[in-house]
Amino acid sequence: MTTDTARPVQLRYSARSEVNADALTSNVRLALDGGRGVVGVRGRVRDAALFRDTLMAAAAILQSDLRYKGKDRTAYLAYLMKQGKKATAAIWEAQKAFLDKSLDEDEKTTSALDPVLTVHPDEISLEVFSRDESAYARVAFASDLFEGREAAHGTTFADLSPDLIAQMDRLRAYGAVDLDAGVNVAGRGPAEDRSTSVPYSWLRGFLQVQSAATLPAVTCELSPVDLYNALYTLRTRKAKTSPRGLRFELVPGRAPRMIVEPWEIVLEGHGEVFRGAPRVVRTFGRQRLLTLARVLPHAKRVRVQLRGPGLPVFWIIDLGKATLTAAMTGWTESSWASVASFDALMPHSASSEAERDALASRLTGVLRERGPSGLAELAEAAGVKVDAVRAAMQLACLRGRALFDVAREVYRPRELFSDAIDEQRIRYGSPREARAHRLLGTKEAPGAGEVTLTKVHDVAGEGVEIHGQVTDLEARRAFTPHFTMDVEGRVSDAACTCPTFRRSGLREGPCEHMIALRLAYARKRVEEDALRQTEEGRQLIRAETRTYVRRDESGAETVFRVSLDDKVVYVQWGARSAAGWSGAMGAAPVEPRASVVRHQRIWFDTDREAREAYFRRLEDLASEGFVDADVASA
Template sequence: MSTATHHAVELRYATTSDVDAGANASHVQLALEGSRGTVGVRGRVREPALFRDALAATLGILASDLRYRGKDRTAYLAYLMKQGKRATAQIWEAQKAFLEQSLEGEQKADAVLDPVLTVDPDQVSLEVFSRDESAYARLSFDNSLFEGREAAHGSTFLDVPADLLAKVDRLRTYVPVSLEAHVALPVRGAQSRAPRNVEVPHAWLRGFLQVQSAATLPASTCTLAPIDLYNLLFALRTRKAKKAPRALRFELVPGMQPRLVLEPWELVLECHGPKYQGSAPAVVRTFGRQRLAALARLLPHAQGVRVQMLGPGLPVFWVMELGPATLTLALTGWTESGWSSAAAFDALMPREVPDGLAEKLRNRLRKEGPLSFEALASGTDSPKDAVRGALQLECLRGRVLYDIAKGTYRPRELLSTPVDEAVIRYGNEREERAHRLLGDGGPGAGEVKLTKVHEVVGVGTRLSGEVVDREAVRSFFPGFMLDLEGRVREASCGCPPYRRSGMREGPCEHMIALRLAYARQRAQEEALRQTPKGRAQIRAETRSYVRRDEAGLEQVYRVSLDGKLVSVEWGPRLGEQRHQRLWFDTDGEARTAYFARLESLAAEGFIDSVGGAV
């Protein structure tokens, strides 16, 4: 792992982005960074209301920050001191020092890259990453939105002053609106803007590029009607969850319209869009639902909403079709439980990529323009897994973009030089040591064993393990509870860092290694379950299946395999359960009957709430 923690970028803007909202015409001027050469677009906007609302919503996502901030009680403490109350000068000075330190850290966190503007032959797009690094948005405008469009293709950064969002809000949509985004030359006699040096943290690059890499993975996809999104936002606005879980749960059954379930109230929202076209039922749990409020402004323009869900800890993509415009919002899963994202990012790193394949695919995109995965895979002799890994690698380097809305790959240079994937491979030194313990290369490899995996119904999963650290010449025994939202509770470990500070400084490398080992084991087990060889290794297992009737009541089936015994419990979730116990002569017969019962339930529209949960 490199000792550097930042990537230096110099930004040169000749002018400042501005909006001139006049009585007879409005002009939007966007200043672009000039080191990338000639890049720009200009034209008259055909639908000013859509342009204004889409641009304002995207800039709102850029400025959003949902991180918790404590209240500033300095003035109150000063008041208490004047009144002779128990508020000493030491408390006052300590709080002032704490606030100054917090603000200093906040200013450093804001030193990130400006939004990325890309002009392609068929569209112009704007990519933003929120201040709290929890939301990514890509807004694209088709050529049909502009009259008299003139463009110079390429990618560069966009200058966004603090008051640009307020100025965009003041655009009058009943007067002509024109857009001009270009690398302007300084006006003669005017004072030129000094270059701005930005030290971009590798953690920011890791989060931004993780979204790009995640977009290339297969996903469970459903389509909602605009009224479904309205109902969801209305329900969230009128309720506030005071306890966990706080997930937005999707219940997907092939041939039926999706259902949205809001936890912890178990409020069921019936959807009105197309029926789910997946091959198997699934329960998908997503988090970060409050961030969906950023889409409210676009509801009057929405023609359809598509949701793509990847897996635990991975981003969830919301694609809003707005006619000549499209907004893709990715809600990441690591803002509140950052260290759990180690398992998610581990799944995004391509394994073995043939030499030269990534470069070959990127050059083809440059020559032929946007292409689908199937088109790219058909043009090479490499297996599809290798092609997907190479495209993931190019996304992590910032040289290729996957357009979720169109389902195509596009060339897009994030930086003038490609990002070294080794630099963002690990989030911190502890994560790097955790991978060493797993034997992922480097000296001093260790051994990680999962000694106990206990599923606690309605609470989470309790993990215990043994980590053999050959570098420390001893073993450690970490353990923790992974709740339904992916957060860690009741953690313990015998290593010196945990004994010194507990979880205040984050998890130790032994906990991270245990979390990674559990994620890898679960992925392997789910893959083996689809093969006869893998099923033959299962001797004891329990699965729960649920289905809602027309009245919204849940029917639950719980099927268990234990050697030669198959146990079945079924009935309404809140009602009396019926029981059945079936004994067989051999383990093989019991296993065959067990999986036959699971397949029968899936065919009847029951959803696997354990293995199918995401």
């Protein structure tokens, strides 16, 4: 592996981490990287069970890997040999050699950073990121959790090996637990100098997921029993059909409720009532929530932050003297579905790149002097607008210079490496993605091509079919990609007229024209959602379909689908469980009830009258307690 695709990292541990325990006392010796200066913490843990279970939850996320693993057919070949089949010893040995080489290369290419430990004046935090790039967790222990605390502030890497995790799982909650984390801990084994190469693709996910924390979000409050109900439902059932999402229904004045797909199991919330605009948000990647089960006995409150489509969902669990912040994405590895999501994480502002660089460096200096600070405090200290501070701090997070503490909504200084990471290396996941962005360009810099959406066709209950034309000005050619994207964001039935697709299809991944079309569609959706909030933007809408839902006390759900098509307004309504709605809403087929889906089609003399009637019907539904189900899908 070359430095073009990976960053070399040198780690130096004085010994291996370990746990020494006797009948009444346990001593956790955590070895830290000595190449980052004097950093460490020492003290007696006041709540051993909380300390153990929180670290074990973080370790579960660190070790999670939900990527598909192919079956090893070596044993089957051996069976064929015994049966006298055509599997010879040479084939068997070649198969074994190939598998050994593949596994060895896979281990090298999937190397990840050790957990990042940061000692702040007010807390100690540990950050982990799963190998499949789908889950991030930050554990923060309050300083008063440790009796007789001695600390040296800074950031370094911690040796959290599987052996240490197994030892910590056996910590006795009734005994005293002492923590000694430092660069010169007296652990077992000799000193270890470890050289590793961390793929930029892994760093990209690690830093961009944290950068997503700075984006605006919708927050809802849950009770710990609500999280327990969701985990129990997921653990006792296995979905065999799509969709497999976890849907949030947020109605003002009522506690949030969760709906588990595809069974449409309604989990009523017991937390604080929701205050905000009504919406329905569908999230994916719900199986990763099972890693949070270990901290449920200590949970005081649970907050969920929902961002834009495809962006991570942040779960903030208040554990008293500790906080667990987990970011769960809807994909496994940075796939095609995540391309449009990461595009939203890059800093955007009216200032030039040089001005953003200077402001980011200036604000990180302010953080080091003042400690944790919010956006308003940084804007006041720097004398600039909040939007400029947000873009600059997002850039600082991407460079590994700072992090956003989601639980307390403040920025903290955190130097991931001694030097800043070049954000250009982690901006794109592949050369094809870079070429796709080159075709699109930005508002500040026009692209080297033109991407046009020629047809966007909504397929009820299945997803959306997208056709487009991509003109490459440098190649002086035009291509016509198209694909179908289901309700979970997965892409199927994709094709393009370019030589790359004709040569290998999708075996080498999507071509740059498909990626550019995917990005153009995502940007168009964002622009349309912003435009339809203004009177000028509404005048441009000639065709649109919105779905509104309302659930009564018995759990029955009424669905209204209102469509505008030039001079016609078309309305469908009925019970969700009716046969006509089971496919339209993306749910699994269920037995129909007595209710019938009703239809109404209204013609108008002009498109202006039809548009006014369309929006008036939507406003009436909102006033009657119906929730817009098309607002967001995270």
